[in-house]
Amino acid sequence: MNPLIEVIDLTYSYQAGSDDEFRALKGVFLQVWPGEMLAITGQNGSGKSTLARHFNGLLTPQSGSVLVEGLSIADKKNTAAIRKLVGMVFQNPDNQLVSSIVEEDIAFGPENLGLPPAEIRKRVDWALDTLNLQHLRKVSPSGLSEGQKQLVAIAGVLAMKPKCIILDEPTAHLDPRGKREVLENIMRLNREEGITIILLTHFMNEVVHCDQMVVMEQGEIKLRGTPYAVFRQKEIILELGLDLPIAAQLATGLRQKGFKIPEDIIHTEELVDCLCQLK
Amino acid sequence: MELTKNITLGVYLPGETSIHRLDPRTKIIAAAILITLLLFIKSYQPYGLFMLFTIAVIIASGIPISYALCGLKPMLPVLVLMWFFQLFLYSAPEAEVIVSWWIFSATDAGLHMGNLITLRVFFLFTIITILTLTTSIVSLTDGLESLLKPLRMIGIPSQELVMTMIIALRFVLILAEELDKIIKAQMARGVAFDRGNFIQKTRNLFPVFLPLFINAFKRAEELIVAMEARSYTGGKGRTKMKTLHMGRVDRSAGVVIMLFTGLIVYIILSVNPQI
Numbered sequence: 001m002n003p004l005i006e007v008i009d010l011t012y013s014y015q016a017g018s019d020d021e022f023r024a025l026k027g028v029f030l031q032v033w034p035g036e037m038l039a040i041t042g043q044n045g046s047g048k049s050t051l052a053r054h055f056n057g058l059l060t061p062q063s064g065s066v067l068v069e070g071l072s073i074a075d076k077k078n079t080a081a082i083r084k085l086v087g088m089v090f091q092n093p094d095n096q097l098v099s100s101i102v103e104e105d106i107a108f109g110p111e112n113l114g115l116p117p118a119e120i121r122k123r124v125d126w127a128l129d130t131l132n133l134q135h136l137r138k139v140s141p142s143g144l145s146e147g148q149k150q151l152v153a154i155a156g157v158l159a160m161k162p163k164c165i166i167l168d169e170p171t172a173h174l175d176p177r178g179k180r181e182v183l184e185n186i187m188r189l190n191r192e193e194g195i196t197i198i199l200l201t202h203f204m205n206e207v208v209h210c211d212q213m214v215v216m217e218q219g220e221i222k223l224r225g226t227p228y229a230v231f232r233q234k235e236i237i238l239e240l241g242l243d244l245p246i247a248a249q250l251a252t253g254l255r256q257k258g259f260k261i262p263e264d265i266i267h268t269e270e271l272v273d274c275l276c277q278l279k
Numbered sequence: 280m281e282l283t284k285n286i287t288l289g290v291y292l293p294g295e296t297s298i299h300r301l302d303p304r305t306k307i308i309a310a311a312i313l314i315t316l317l318l319f320i321k322s323y324q325p326y327g328l329f330m331l332f333t334i335a336v337i338i339a340s341g342i343p344i345s346y347a348l349c350g351l352k353p354m355l356p357v358l359v360l361m362w363f364f365q366l367f368l369y370s371a372p373e374a375e376v377i378v379s380w381w382i383f384s385a386t387d388a389g390l391h392m393g394n395l396i397t398l399r400v401f402f403l404f405t406i407i408t409i410l411t412l413t414t415s416i417v418s419l420t421d422g423l424e425s426l427l428k429p430l431r432m433i434g435i436p437s438q439e440l441v442m443t444m445i446i447a448l449r450f451v452l453i454l455a456e457e458l459d460k461i462i463k464a465q466m467a468r469g470v471a472f473d474r475g476n477f478i479q480k481t482r483n484l485f486p487v488f489l490p491l492f493i494n495a496f497k498r499a500e501e502l503i504v505a506m507e508a509r510s511y512t513g514g515k516g517r518t519k520m521k522t523l524h525m526g527r528v529d530r531s532a533g534v535v536i537m538l539f540t541g542l543i544v545y546i547i548l549s550v551n552p553q554i
């Protein structure tokens with residue numbers, strides 16, 4: 001199997017060449033495999049967004065290379081093909097919605113691909129169905145909740161039928177219910193539609209639902225592995241300025257109080273099961 | 280002070296009325312005809328008819344009249360100012376002076392001119408508001424693009440022009456939202472925007488303008504990046520989900536507009552035969 005996205009020794013500096021040059025990426029290696037759900041996490045300014053913007057050609061590598069299905073992102077001729085393969089959803093839904101009707105907004109991407117009207121309609125329908133948004137198709141996004149707006153933004157990317165969707169802190173603006181809705185839908189797109197998901201997030205309870213995770217610090221990847229493997233390295237996680245998931249924190253606390261709780265607990269359900277068996 | 284509530288320009292109210300269902304080209308052309316008519320109306324009788332027609336259209340489009348008018352609120356000072364300007368500065372030979380104060384004097388001709396110009400701007404604004412309230416951004420731009428197509432033959436990039444318009448329209452809304460946020464933040468810090476006279480109010484607004492524009496530009500930039508990420512490359516090779524189509528509603532609307540135009544022209548000519 002070939003990786004969907006392959007990053008080889010990528011570096012990137014903002015204001016390159018000037019006095020206040022800032023090295024945002026310092027030699028990143030990463031492989032993203034088809035069908036996986038990958039979390040990229042790390043403190044503010046660690047370079048997550050800068051890295052992710054190389055995956056669909058919004059930024060081009062200053063050195064090193066990024067390949068999407070073997071196509072080099074540095075070659076401008078590949079940009080259109082790569083944007084079709086890799087969609088991107090941003091943090092603030094208000095800044096990414098184009099039209100004043102939901103279905104027209106979702107059609108924007110497929111329209112840019114130059115598809116025939118009937119095909120566009122089919123895809124809009126499919127995207128609305130997949131995210132359970134049919135009842136909102138004719139309304140104006142400005143009247144929706146932030147969570148619903150974000151789902152519309154995701155539908156707009158989905159309608160382009162990408163193999164991979166990058167989501168840059170998609171839940172940062174949302175209330176708990178919106179967060180849950182968006183996360184559940186992202187997980188469903190991954191499990192049921194087989195879409196590769198790259199989720200940039202600060203929330204560890206979102207990270208635990210991913211297959212793989214990457215922790216960045218100061219433009220470098222510090223850790224990579226399954227959430228179980230990564231969260232086992234508690235000290236390093238804390239040192240990198242991150243938290244453990246709530247369940248892991250509780251498990252650690254309980255263990256210190258002498259309860260017999262096994263290692264490797266990151267999901268709330270696991271902790272609950274474990275506590276029930278203690279009796 | 281909910282500013283975004285007072286902005287109706289660029290806002291779209293979804294609906295299923297026949298006005299909503301009209302082809303955007305019909306609506307744009309109709310609006311253009313009405314605006315042209317406005318330029319020729321110089322007496323009050325045709326304005327009366329115009330008012331009735333506008334109200335009828337608003338009712339037919341299912342927009343609450345109060346909502347259609349609230350967009351006018353931010354414009355009010357400008358309208359009043361214009362009225363005063365005309366009142367005191369317009370002069371005509373043989374005009375009768377009604378009030379005079381210091382070096383200013385208001386004539387009946389000035390009053391008439393002030394009224395006409397204010398009415399003209401009022402109706403201009405109302406027509407454009409009805410157009411944007413009943414037409415989504417995408418169909419508005421699709422309509423414009425189709426109407427501007429002939430321009431492409433002489434090398435004017437109508438598609439890019441129209442997309443720029445989308446971004447500009449969204450920008451107005453973003454700007455209003457940002458202003459609203461900043462004013463709320465400043466009020467929380469104790470700056471009183473709602474008190475004081477006009478000059479004090481304006482001075483209170485001053486420190487918010489810089490952050491306002493910085494935020495608005497940042498957000499507009501994000502919008503453009505998001506469009507780019509969705510494969511937008513400037514309109515070339517773009518297709519449309521909804522193909523424009525003129526139908527029976529459009530033909531009826533055409534007839535209504537023609538009758539109305541005829542009626543207005545008839546009234547203008549019978550009131551002011553010299554034109």
Ligand SMILES: Nc1ncnc2c1ncn2[C@@H]1O[C@H](COP(=O)(O)OP(=O)(O)OP(=O)(O)O)[C@@H](O)[C@H]1O
Pocket residue numbers: 014015022024042043044045046047048049050051
């Ligand atoms: N346009 C820019 N010009 C200059 N510096 C920038 C620019 N964009 C980002 N940076 C800097 O590059 C670094 C990495 O930014 P990036 O946005 O990739 O971080 P991030 O991990 O996504 O952070 P956050 O969690 O805040 O989104 C930050 O220190 C930031 O200040």
Ligand SMILES: [Mg+2]
Pocket residue numbers: 048049050168
């Ligand atoms: Mg970021």
